[in-house]
Amino acid sequence: MTDPKDAPLVRLAGVGKNYGNVIALRDVDLEASAGEVTCVLGDNGAGKSTLIKIVAGLHRHDLGTYEVQGEPVAFSSPRDALDRGIATVYQDLAVVPLMPVWRNFFLGSEKRKGFGRMDITFMRRTAKREMAAMGIDLRDVDQPIGTLSGGERQCVAIARAVYFGAKALVLDEPTAALGVKQAGTVLRYIVQARERGLAVIFITHNPHHAYPVGDRFLILNRGRPIGYRTKEEITREELTALMAGGAELEELAHELDAAVSGSGSRAAKELAEGADHLRKSD
Template identity: 85%
Template sequence: MTEPATKEPVAKALVRLNDIGKNYGNIIALREVTMAVSSGEVTCVLGDNGAGKSTLIKIVAGLHKHDTGSYEVEGDEVSFGSPREALDRGIATVYQDLAVVPLMPVWRNFFLGSEKRKGLGRLDIDFMRRTAKSELLAMGIDLRDVDQPIGTLSGGERQCVAIARAVYFGAKVLVLDEPTAALGVKQAGVVLRYIVQARERGLGVIFITHNPHHAYPVGDRFLILKRGRSIGYHAKDDITRDELTALMAGGSELEELAHELQGIGTAGKELTREAKDLGLTDTAADGAADTAADTDTAADTDTGADTDTGADTDTGADTDTGADTDTGADTDTGADTDTGADTDTGD
């Protein structure tokens, strides 16, 4: 992995965050986070729970104001007071919990809050049906009928309707809050395809996710957050998928956990091997962990051998001293004089 990207995107930045910070009382939610989003690029913001992703998206969307640093839109420094102000500047946010009315048809949800009207204030239903159909087709979404309730669509399809809606209403920057989090593999793939199509239409996309395997195929730049701080900001050419996964997963923490688990059987060994597969531990540490885990495993086997020692079975041979079965062997050996000891046993 090369050094974090410091140069700005070639295209003019639609959105630029410079050393953004946000506090909630004594809690530092974000500190000195820098990011730029350009037309025709997907910038992925990755981080675990509590990393600061939600705070960042709320600042960009106009829900919260930043405390320190600067927020620029097309070169103008801004501090939005509401999501409407952000939307007026071309920043549309699609949240994980979509604001849709399940029983309303697709076209009605497409225009929800921005309905097209004609004479005497009547809804122009024909226009909205045609427009919703054509805009969805332009994004590659071919629905059976835009009159069907949006609640009948899959989660991925509903996400795609929201993306197409944002594009139609003039979004320049599309902010997607964990759009693949609650989806299966197939539906997640559908959403990722539409993210690429939005990029190809010239939008700047901010893709918030905790999944590096979803981010890497579509991303052009990657911002990794941890506990409110940026721990990496890389162009795609500067980082591999495995390196991105290692940054996201926190290799040193997994290594420390594996060390703690070494004394309790095979758990430490399994965790160390998983970390090794992700490239999160060094070879020396792996060898030491494997050796320790092997020793523990061997000890477990020896202990198991104690249970198997069958010393109980051997002591059972003492019960055999009654040797009625053994004396039966006297008939086979025919050695009655030698078995005179049998008479001594008195059994």
Template identity: 50%
Template sequence: MAAKSYMRVENVVKKFGPFTALDDVDLDIAPGEVHALLGDNGAGKSTLIKILSGVHQPTSGSIYVDGKKVFFRNPRDAAAAGIGTVYQDLAINQLMSVTRNFFMGRELTSTFGILRMDEMDKIAHEEMKKIGIDFTDPSQAVGTMSGGQRQTLAIARAIYFGAKVLILDEPTSALGQKQQMEVLKTIKRVRARGDIAIIFITHNEIHSKLIADRYTFLALGKVIGAGTKKELAGEDIRRLMAGGAEMADLEQELGAI
């Protein structure tokens, strides 16, 4: 095991009835690193992060956090262990303010149950500013934020509430080019803190090349490639992204018509 590994997945298998969605998967996640999780649709990326987030339980295999074996019965267990997951839909309420979304369900209140709005506005503003957006009036509705800014809001929220492992499910996929770059900058700023491990799920080869330190490629539930940029230097990344299919095989398949 790498000395600074914070979270480790070992021999994880996940079956849904007779179907094997994950087959003997290993993953090492270290603080200050962006670990890109790549693979075609159906590869098992979402299933794997749902296991890491406590949504699903593995059929077999082990998960270690900070050297200790853990078993997450539910998302609350995972959150308590410092796993923060930012899903594609972001769990954001468009009509509510930025601050109310930031603190959703975890509001600061006075002894009489009154919301401490000024304090919450200040924290929301400061926490988002640290990782890249200076949204000066967080009392505005989230609807006034760009898609990239919403990603930053969800990331800042996860970190503020204690995430040590930040799982980002396709954070750039629904955005235009300019906003994609904003989100990549946010991810780099989180990495620069040095104390948070980031799992970055993407379909975008260029984005993974731009910011990932380490890669794991999944295809039909199996790891078909893993390593640092250097270790994978001789590999055909495009082939791994396509689930390991060779271009010649694909051409032959199409050529039969």
């Protein structure tokens, strides 16, 4: 048996999941080690959500093995996963917009003192300190969290998970609904989490966000892995082509070329130009 000290924090081997007759996930291998970022990429319907639910303890896998620090696990709930140090930050953050930042930071885990009163001074000070340690410089932790940008709210959630003892951090499409600058902010905090020794599993559909921060890359398509590479084994262009489906793009380009040869319409020509662009970018 693998020594827990040498084992990845999270390891999936041959993991599969069925919903009735529907195969949602099959033959997935994944490792997430301390101080590394493992990126899981795929388009809608690729199986990313199912994988998140298994890692987070929301659903049990039907096939394969799931290990945490070398020990096989089968979580019954997200609380079980959290107790083992696996925290998941979902895209639709569970925050109360009108509550201050510090209140959301400790939501559900409030620090209390005599007679059950909340220790507001401690929570304010701690929230500010922990976010500063992650490189998040907030002007005022008393401001409603709803006044923060999407990227800042993601970063508060990351800092909260780190403070409450997360060893492995699962991030569900944290940059999906963000602009370029805000996405860059979140990527910077993902690197901060890695440098603090966490194992980060970064779920995304954007290879341009994944490649700069990733150490390993798992690409899913229709519930099955179509590539599992380290950064040394793949370039950004190869990662993009593998995720996009190079063969499918080439087939589309040929179809659009054929459409142009059979029609002199402006629309057909524009489609052909688009096909040529896809072929070159691939």
